[in-house]
Amino acid sequence: MSIISSILEYNKAFVNENRYAEFQTTKYPDKKLVILSCMDTRLLELLPKALGLKNGDAKIIKNAGAVVSHPFGSIMRSILVAVYELKAEEVCVIGHHGCGMTGLESSSILEKAKKRGIAEDRIDTLVNTGVDLSKWLTGFPCVEESVKNSVHMIKNHPLLPENVAVHGVVICPETGKLDLVADGYKQVNSKKSEPVTK
Template sequence: MSKLDEILKFNKNFVENKEYEIYKTSKEPDKRILILSCMDTRLTDLLPRALNIKNGDVKIVKNAGASIMHPFGSVIRSIVVAVYEFNVDEIFVIGHHSCGMCNLSTDNLMKKIIERGISLETIETLENGGIDIKKWLHGFDSVEKSIEDSVNTIKKHPLIPKEIVVHGLAIDPETGKLDVIVNGYE
């Protein structure tokens, strides 16, 4: 069975058996919190469990490394919408130890891209167009520093109100233990 068929089969039963009922909630995050975290598979269920978060409590934005790549990119866009449209008043940037984006080898990644059939010509065309692919793919050297940078980008953003509290935390992807990197109340 293909992945799609497997999911559709399960989904049909899920809906028919009304298994969705326990998840019913609204679009408004009850805890008025937005979490920016990493797409790491170990955090999918662990992060909400370890923070006592259930469906409807928070907005969660995820990407590779919990990074803010650009002050007017999709992460900040999501935060702005969450603050003004969904009454979010505290933001938690939650990076994690042993993140795949920490010390990511861009040379190795570029090699894999070429091996998978992307031509050097394509890479050159992009780079001639002003896209520094290695820089774009590069993660960070220290998760703590990356978290601090993200917190600062949010705090200093011209479209984010000053009263919004921004915390920075690092989560252990094995135990769920949180370390406070930036306490937004201080």
């Protein structure tokens, strides 16, 4: 049976047996939190459980690496929607140890693409039209630094309200242990205590 067929079959029973009932909640995050994390399979259940989150507690955005790579891309838009439309009051970027994006370079992906039948001249065309594949199709050298960079980009976004704390955390994908690498309250408080200059 194909993956999608088996999912659809399971889903029929799930709905018919009212197994959804325990998950019913609203679109507004009860813990007023929006999380950006990695798509890593090990975090699928571990991340919410390790943070004590249940359905309805947080907005969770995921991509490869928990990275904000562009201030006007879909990740930043999602964060702004969570803050302005869905009542999120704090942001938390959660990278993880052993991330597939650590040390990933575009050359590795492009080699695999060529083996899968992507013609070299197509790649050349992208490069010639100004797509910087080495910057776009790439990971990061260090997860802690990557999380801090994303926190910095979110915190300094021109459309983010100043009183929104943006935290940075690294999670262990085996134990779920969290290490705080950027305390968003410090930035919010330091902004508050800055002298007003006219």
